[in-house]
Amino acid sequence: MNKIASKVNFFSVVQSLIKQNVKSIIFFALIIVLVIAGLQIYFFINNKKILELSITYNDSKYSSSQLDFIEHMTEIAETKSFYGLLASLELINNKIDNNKYSESYEDYLKLLNNKNIDNLYKTLLAVHGSYNLFDKINNEKIDILLTYIDESLDSFIGYRFELLFLLSVNNENINKKNSLYEQITKDDRISLSIKERVKKINEFEKYN
DSSP states (O other), rough: HHHHHHHHHHHHHHHHHHHHHHHHHHHHHHHHHHHHHHHHHHHHHHHHHHHHHHHHHHHHHHHHHHHHHHHHHHHHHSSSSSHHHHHHHHHHHHHHHTHHHHHHHHHHHHHHTTTTTTTHHHHHHHHHHHHHHTTTHHHHHHHHHHTSOTOOOGGGHHHHHHHHHHHHHHOEEEEHHHHHHHHHOOOOOHHHHHHHHHHHHHHHHHHH
């Protein structure tokens, strides 16, 4: 009987506490519901925006009008999104196609100095810019682009060394070229395709 009485007393206390705090409980429950609803609305709107950007980006990319292409890509580039980054690259490529190399270089630097862009993307941009502008801007500027490659990302080490090797060939720096060639051939992180390319260039330089 004592056990039953104590259980009844326990539930009575709980009920009493619930009644006393019912307003607070309802208030906090309402907040939780609103937060969940708010998050769902946010993700819905965000996904909708991404979908709209995706459609606009693809339509603009294949636009027959150069003016429409530049206008829409510029609008997308101003958004803080993955498509914003892609649109920026499209605008850079367009400038390169129109021989605006200095402007393209400055646009790359602007992206590389953007604190909101992850190091992985910056590394990709630095590699992209270095290959795209190689032989189109002076070697010192390519050197600057290469400083943005994150050396902790092993997948990109090969590209960095290949570009440094190409710069040494351009600068006719034989000692540096030979040193880089040896590093490239011995580094296990560097892919066979890059090693093969460097080997062919080295052989061409040796016998010409």
